[in-house]
Amino acid sequence: MTDGIEDKKLAGLLTAFDLAYQRAVNAVTNDRDLDRAFRRVTALGDHVQALREQLTLMRATTAAQLYASDDDRSYSKLAERVGISKARAAQLVTQAKEADMKQYDSQLLTDQQRDGIACVVCQAEPRTMRPVGRSDQGQVFACSAHPDSEVERAG
Ligand SMILES: [Zn+2]
Numbered sequence: 001m002t003d004g005i006e007d008k009k010l011a012g013l014l015t016a017f018d019l020a021y022q023r024a025v026n027a028v029t030n031d032r033d034l035d036r037a038f039r040r041v042t043a044l045g046d047h048v049q050a051l052r053e054q055l056t057l058m059r060a061t062t063a064a065q066l067y068a069s070d071d072d073r074s075y076s077k078l079a080e081r082v083g084i085s086k087a088r089a090a091q092l093v094t095q096a097k098e099a100d101m102k103q104y105d106s107q108l109l110t111d112q113q114r115d116g117i118a119c120v121v122c123q124a125e126p127r128t129m130r131p132v133g134r135s136d137q138g139q140v141f142a143c144s145a146h147p148d149s150e151v152e153r154a155g
Pocket residue numbers: 119120121122123124142143146
């Protein structure tokens with residue numbers, strides 16, 4: 001499909017989106033029960049916020065795909081291609097990589113594992129490890145010798 005047709009299709013979807021939004025706002029603002037109106041506008045805000053967060057991540061993932069598709073893997077080239085700063089380009093690619101990492105439950109990790117000092121597989125504390133995922137406390141690591149299958153099972 002050409003860009004023109006795709007753009008028209010997207011414009012139509014955005015119009016439908018705006019209409020749905022307007023209907024939701026009308027439903028809330030026409031409510032005489034202000035307690036219920038407050039609850040509903042809060043729920044509406046949370047819903048839109050969640051959509052916004054998904055789109056932010058989707059944007060980062062798309063930027064990371066552009067970055068990976070270029071043999072040079074250059075933040076400068078990515079920045080120029082999509083019209084953002086080099087620092088922002090690097091930030092988007094990092095954001096996508098972090099979101100793609102395995103999530104570890106920090107409750108199941110030792111303090112050393114949570115702090116990124118100990119391996120999430122064997123609890124050893126070697127000088128060099130590789131990043132294998134995140135917990136809600138930050139990045140976690142494993143010895144380079146562990147195969148991915150072992151790392152997947154940990155945590
Ligand atoms: Zn280890």
